[in-house]
Amino acid sequence: MADLQQYSHGAGWKNAVLRGLLYLVLILFALYYLFPLFVMVSTSLKSLTEIREGSLISLPRVITFDAWTYAWNDACVGVTCSGIKVYFWNSVKMAIPAVLISTFLGAINGYALTKFRFKGANVVFALLLFGCFIPFQVVLLPMSQVLGKLGLASSTPGLVMVHVVYGLCFTTLFFRNYYVSIPDELVKAATIDGAGFFTIFWRIILPISTPIIVVSVIWQFTQIWNDFLFGASFSSGDNAPMTVALNNIVNTTTGVKAYNVDMATALLTGLPTLLVYVLAGKYFVRGLTAGSVKG
Amino acid sequence: MSSLTLDKVRKAYGPVEVLKEINLAIEDGEFLVLVGPSGCGKSTLLNLIAGLESSSGGEIRIGDRVINDVHPKDRNIAMVFQSYALYPNMTVRKNITFGLEIRRVSAEERDKAVASVAKLLQIEPLLDRKPAQLSGGQRQRVAMGRALVRNPDIFLFDEPLSNLDAKLRVDMRTEIKKLHQRLGATIVYVTHDQIEAMTLASRIAVMKDGILQQFDTPQRIYEHPNNMFVAGFIGSPSMNFIHAKLISDNGRLAISIERGSNPIVLPLKDAPESYNAYVGKDVVFGIRPEGLTHKRTGSEEPGSQYVNFDSKVEVIEPTGADTMTVIEIGGKEIVARVRPDRAPHPGETMTFSADMSQISLFDPVTELRI
Numbered sequence: 200m201a202d203l204q205q206y207s208h209g210a211g212w213k214n215a216v217l218r219g220l221l222y223l224v225l226i227l228f229a230l231y232y233l234f235p236l237f238v239m240v241s242t243s244l245k246s247l248t249e250i251r252e253g254s255l256i257s258l259p260r261v262i263t264f265d266a267w268t269y270a271w272n273d274a275c276v277g278v279t280c281s282g283i284k285v286y287f288w289n290s291v292k293m294a295i296p297a298v299l300i301s302t303f304l305g306a307i308n309g310y311a312l313t314k315f316r317f318k319g320a321n322v323v324f325a326l327l328l329f330g331c332f333i334p335f336q337v338v339l340l341p342m343s344q345v346l347g348k349l350g351l352a353s354s355t356p357g358l359v360m361v362h363v364v365y366g367l368c369f370t371t372l373f374f375r376n377y378y379v380s381i382p383d384e385l386v387k388a389a390t391i392d393g394a395g396f397f398t399i400f401w402r403i404i405l406p407i408s409t410p411i412i413v414v415s416v417i418w419q420f421t422q423i424w425n426d427f428l429f430g431a432s433f434s435s436g437d438n439a440p441m442t443v444a445l446n447n448i449v450n451t452t453t454g455v456k457a458y459n460v461d462m463a464t465a466l467l468t469g470l471p472t473l474l475v476y477v478l479a480g481k482y483f484v485r486g487l488t489a490g491s492v493k494g
Numbered sequence: 495m496s497s498l499t500l501d502k503v504r505k506a507y508g509p510v511e512v513l514k515e516i517n518l519a520i521e522d523g524e525f526l527v528l529v530g531p532s533g534c535g536k537s538t539l540l541n542l543i544a545g546l547e548s549s550s551g552g553e554i555r556i557g558d559r560v561i562n563d564v565h566p567k568d569r570n571i572a573m574v575f576q577s578y579a580l581y582p583n584m585t586v587r588k589n590i591t592f593g594l595e596i597r598r599v600s601a602e603e604r605d606k607a608v609a610s611v612a613k614l615l616q617i618e619p620l621l622d623r624k625p626a627q628l629s630g631g632q633r634q635r636v637a638m639g640r641a642l643v644r645n646p647d648i649f650l651f652d653e654p655l656s657n658l659d660a661k662l663r664v665d666m667r668t669e670i671k672k673l674h675q676r677l678g679a680t681i682v683y684v685t686h687d688q689i690e691a692m693t694l695a696s697r698i699a700v701m702k703d704g705i706l707q708q709f710d711t712p713q714r715i716y717e718h719p720n721n722m723f724v725a726g727f728i729g730s731p732s733m734n735f736i737h738a739k740l741i742s743d744n745g746r747l748a749i750s751i752e753r754g755s756n757p758i759v760l761p762l763k764d765a766p767e768s769y770n771a772y773v774g775k776d777v778v779f780g781i782r783p784e785g786l787t788h789k790r791t792g793s794e795e796p797g798s799q800y801v802n803f804d805s806k807v808e809v810i811e812p813t814g815a816d817t818m819t820v821i822e823i824g825g826k827e828i829v830a831r832v833r834p835d836r837a838p839h840p841g842e843t844m845t846f847s848a849d850m851s852q853i854s855l856f857d858p859v860t861e862l863r864i
């Protein structure tokens with residue numbers, strides 16, 4: 200230790216300079232990423248007059264939440280002017296069932312693939328894994344045909360189904376990888392105790408799956424809430440999700456451009472995913488790295 | 495009633511045969527230990543008996559009932575796993591009663607059953623804890639409690655002690671033995687530890703590569719191992735194997751071990767008929783360390799079971815009770831078990847007595863007992 204300190208002492212000033220440079224670069228990166236957020240928040244809190252007169256980066260002189268309430272209650276999407284709130288609820292009605300169903304099915308799949316290794320389990324898993332790499336665009340046309348045949352075209356249940364099907368590959372992968380590390384002996388013991396497939400799942404496997412459920416929920420919620428392509432393709436008018444409505448508001452070409460409303464709408468749209476991360480983020484990291492039960 | 499019979503039981507995973515024609519039969523109340531090196535198929539065999547795997551052939555019977563196609567829960571067996579497999583989300587009490595609950599035993603009876611098992615295993619203070627809050631030994635007890643509470647026909651244990659530290663392992667071994675004596679239960683117990691096998695079993699089945707090598711009482715297996723594998727696997731330190739020749743010395747059979755110009759000749763005592771075919775041929779002479787000792791009193795009298803020979807001592811390893819003395823014969827290191835007060839110094843030449851009443855001879859090619 201003493202030797203080491205002596206050694207580094209000689210090159211002390213050099214280290215300090217390098218360290219300073221490192222921090223400078225890091226701070227620049229951080230600013231680069233934070234700046235747009237700052238502009239959005241600050242703009243959303245200004246009045247239109249102030250935006251027109253002031254500069255992009257100046258702080259608001261008078262803080263006003265008018266743009267936020269306007270975005271929520273009165274902004275025009277197409278011809279209806281009842282704010283983003285309708286579409287917020289559309290997104291909620293789409294995302295919550297889709298997240299829950301895809302997570303639940305992923306859990307059952309992962310459980311069956313690891314603990315009840317039926318014939319061809321590996322093939323099924325390989326195919327599911329392949330599903331993770333199918334780009335959105337490829338499934339658009341066949342999916343719209345299927346939705347049409349099922350009578351679910353342009354409806355929230357239809358969107359839920361699309362997201363469940365598309366998300367299943369990911370949730371299955373999560374749960375499968377988590378359950379691989381849970382000892383098979385647990386299932387064997389329960390089998391001898393007389394429990395069947397679903398009893399074991401409900402009573403033993405699911406209660407120890409909290410970390411991976413959190414991972415799956417966060418992942419799926421982020422994907423589904425932020426999705427634009429499926430929303431734009433498979434919904435129409437009143438039942439469009441929030442992302443599609445946001446696009447309509449921002450891209451309206453008539454009238455004066457209300458930047459503060461645009462920013463407030465965008466922030467409102469992004470808020471739920473942010474909230475999920477803040478509330479469950481630490482479980483997310485823990486779940487990604489977690490082993491499961493100790494022997 | 496709860497005897498267990500395995501009749502030509504086989505198990506294959508695809509083309510890989512993991513178990514080959516296993517025949518075993520134990521009576522009600524016996525303690526069968528399946529022992530063998532890791533990967534020899536012990537757990538697979540236990541899983542077949544439990545019904546967690548299905549056999550590729552043969553018949554498994556409990557009492558007179560063929561159970562090949564009976565679901566594990568209906569076989570009336572209970573199993574204790576190496577990892578204990580306690581349900582992590584349930585308290586100890588729930589862990590123990592889970593099986594009863596599934597079988598729709600009333601809450602009142604469950605409480606009674608758990609109380610009596612907890613008393614028997616002295617885990618009463620632990621009943622409301624979760625498995626994560628227990629030590630290894632305590633988890634082990636809970637796992638046993640889960641098996642005991644069901645009062646099954648047959649208990650199956652898969653290496654239940656191998657995750658415990660040495661001291662606890664010995665204590666729990668004694669407890670399992672006591673439990674067996676007290677309950678008179680039929681037990682099938684898997685281990686790779688030959689000492690556990692010797693101390694616990696009423697009968698031992700030694701396995702290797704999916705083949706049953708020998709099925710007999712511990713003493714018979716120790717004294718009359720069927721082949722060199724069993725001889726080397728059972729007993730610690732393991733049996734010495736020395737390449738030798740079986741010769742006829744003035745009409746008396748003897749073992750001749752090459753050693754430069756000065757071979758060791760050990761006349762046999764009460765040689766069985768089967769040896770005659772091997773006169774003049776190479777054999778493997780097997781003798782356990784306790785059969786090779788310091789010079790015994792009476793070893794020079796005619797008709798003694800002891801034969802003396804001299805050898806230089808290479809290394810000594812005191813264990814307290816005995817001193818393991820390593821000598822070199824025919825290029826191989828041989829271990830003798832010497833009383834500490836008679837222990838030599840390394841480099842010395844000493845007289846050893848070989849106890850010819852407890853030797854084994856093996857065919858050097860087939861490795862089978864002669």
Ligand SMILES: Nc1ncnc2c1ncn2[C@@H]1O[C@H](COP(=O)(O)OP(=O)(O)O)[C@@H](O)[C@H]1O
Binds near residue numbers: 510530534535538539
């Ligand atoms: N599901 C399986 N598929 C293929 N081979 C298996 C399977 N389970 C066990 N084996 C093989 O069977 C052999 C015996 O395994 P096991 O019964 O666990 O051995 P032991 O308990 O004696 O250590 C091992 O060689 C193992 O690789």
Ligand SMILES: [Mg+2]
Binds near residue numbers: 536537538653
């Ligand atoms: Mg095993």
